[in-house]
Amino acid sequence: MEAVVEADDVRKTYGETIALSGxxxxxxxxxxxxxxxxxGAGKTTLVRALTGTTDPDDGTVRVLGESPTTVDxxxxxxxxxxxxxxxxxxxRELLAYYAGLYDEARDPDAVLADVGLADAGDTWYENLSGGQKRRVCVGATLINDPDVCFLDEPTTGIDPAGRRTIWELIEDLAAGGTTVVxxxxxxxxxxxLADRVGLLADGSLVAQGTPGALVREHGGSSRLTVETSADPSALEDLAFPVDACDGALVVRDVDPAEIGAVVDVLDDRGVAYTGLTWAEPDLxxxxxxxxDDAERARTDRIGTAAGLAKAGETA
Structure with a gap:
């Protein structure tokens, strides 16, 4: 299938700051x-490059087969x-204004309903809550029924119920064929929401894949957190790795069916605990x-460069 949005080795600097490094x-x-x-990883800069609102220093960007500066x-x-x-x-007036910028646009009242603001259409923008304002902005983005949407932190400041409304809206858009970044x-x-996820760190995408694939490759093991003041030595010969973490013991690589065996060991050894929580790794x-890996690598590079510069000054 042909790509709708493409970025190839995109680089962008602002003075001495490297925003995108390939x-x-x-x-x-x-x-x-x-x-x-x-x-500061470069997410917004990459979105701006993809939408033609900033020019990359190097690399290529295409949207719908064209440069983002020439696409319809x-x-x-x-x-x-x-x-x-x-x-x-x-x-409502805001959405009607943005609708008027296009030859064809959706009905503002229908868009208000889509973003969960059917009852707030007559409220001035300045009197809306922060989350409601963000939902109006999402509505303005969708008023022209676009083929491709770029949403930079679309649910910032929106309450959980409103966030769910926006999530469902984005899911409906994708189901209807709209491409969403x-x-x-x-x-x-x-x-x-994401079919695939890209983690941008220090100006480059360090990993891409489906959420499930990324979790399997990088998420680590399942963990059973035992809320206890006991020392890890109390479980030193357990068949699973055990670590101390923030006033608890974390038992790793435990399947749900094996939790009972861990509890039996705790009880047999008189280890007092106040709670048990089992969790799978997630995104x-x-x-x-x-x-964290990318940040450590960046810090190492900065430290090496500083050391070389200092050595050059004293040479």
Whole structure:
């Protein structure tokens, strides 16, 4: 299948700051691609390059087979992180204004209903809550029924119920064939919505794949957390690895069927505990592992460069 969104070895610097150091991705029609990564990793810069609002220093970017600066803007929907429409227009008037920018657009009231604001159409934008404002901005992005959507942290500031409404909306868009590229710091959001996820760290995509594949490869083992003040030596000959962590013992590689055996050992040895929690690895574990690795590598590079510079000064 032909890619709808492509980035090949994209690089971008701002002065001495390297925002992108060779980022590459490919997104197919109807796919939801989630970009995750630490603050400053380059997510917004990559989205700006993909939407033609910033020019890469090197590399190529194509959307719908064209440069993002020449593609038909009626086919795109773009939600930036910072979006500040006029305060003294109602939610309905704002959507009607953006609808008027296109030859064909959706009915503003239908879009208000889609983003869960059917009862707030007459409220001035300045009087909406932060989460409601963000939902209006999402609606403005979808008013032209785009073929490709770029959503930069679409649910920031939205309450859990509203977030679920936006999630369902994005799922419906993808089911209808819309291609979606979104950035998020919410790992549950990425895990639910994204067909594939790319983790951007230090300006490059260090891992890409389905959430399940990334968890299997990088997420680590399952863990049974035993809330106890006991020392790990109390379970030193257990058949599973045991670590101390924040006032608890973490027993790793335990299947649900084996929890009872661990409990029997705790009881037999008189180890007092106040709670047990079993968890499988998830996308947050992947994020923490890969982002931490990238941060350590970046720190090492900076330290090496500083050491070389100092050596040069004293030579």
């Amino acid at each position: 980022a590459s991705l490919s997104v197919e029609s109807g796919e939801v691609f989630g970009l995750i990564g630490p603050n 803007r009626h086919r795109l929907g773009v939600l930036p992180q910072a979006f500040s429409p006029p305060d003294r227009l109602s939610a 979104l950035t998020t710091h919410d790992m549950a959001e990425a895990e639910r 947050e574990d992947v994020y923490l592992a890969l982002a």
